Amino acid sequence: MTELLAVAAITVLAVVSPGADFAMVVRNSYLYGRTTGVLAAAGVAGGVLVHVTYTMLGVGLLIASSTALFTAVKLAGAAYLIYIGVRTFLARADLDVDLSDRPGLSRSGALRSGFLTNALNPKTTLFVVATFTQVVGPDTALWQQAGYGLFMSAAHLGWFALVALFFSHSRLRGAMLRRQKALNRSIGSVLVGLGVTLGLAR
Numbered sequence: 001m002t003e004l005l006a007v008a009a010i011t012v013l014a015v016v017s018p019g020a021d022f023a024m025v026v027r028n029s030y031l032y033g034r035t036t037g038v039l040a041a042a043g044v045a046g047g048v049l050v051h052v053t054y055t056m057l058g059v060g061l062l063i064a065s066s067t068a069l070f071t072a073v074k075l076a077g078a079a080y081l082i083y084i085g086v087r088t089f090l091a092r093a094d095l096d097v098d099l100s101d102r103p104g105l106s107r108s109g110a111l112r113s114g115f116l117t118n119a120l121n122p123k124t125t126l127f128v129v130a131t132f133t134q135v136v137g138p139d140t141a142l143w144q145q146a147g148y149g150l151f152m153s154a155a156h157l158g159w160f161a162l163v164a165l166f167f168s169h170s171r172l173r174g175a176m177l178r179r180q181k182a183l184n185r186s187i188g189s190v191l192v193g194l195g196v197t198l199g200l201a202r
Helices: 002-016 020-032 034-056 059-065 067-090 107-119 122-134 142-167 170-178 180-200
Strands: none
Touching (some): 002 122, 002 142, 020 067, 020 107, 020 142, 020 170, 034 107, 034 122, 034 142, 067 107, 067 122, 067 180, 122 142, 142 170
């Protein structure tokens, strides 16, 4: 029970900390609507499962201990965030305040944006690896470890789905769309800043 509570507490604190996942879900939710935002949240949850899977296979320890592999993952994640950030910053503010879900991003594109943002984030790598190595004991059954991993993914899905629902609310979204040029630049700058910080971090 102590192990479960520790995993739950660490996961909740990690999930609610603002970062790249949060910025991506907010971006998709206010620009394209609730469905796209929730799909991005599902993509984030899928990315967490990638980290959990390779950590359970032992690859996570290799990535965390290999400077070259960790740097490669870090730079790929940084490049993706900078790319999306620049596109968001330069996007034309030509969406009218029509609050229906917009076809500007396909369902697969929405899933992919959330998935890649999380799967290429080395901070999530370290979070999952640290949790499994510091909290989960060597005698913990494989099915329990899998359960912890599913909980981590579900926690991300639940939290970011709530974020998507909040930022796609008609009144808030309408206000944001009326200021979309400034918001695009703000969110784009945040994503680029996160990418640069991630790329330069040691």
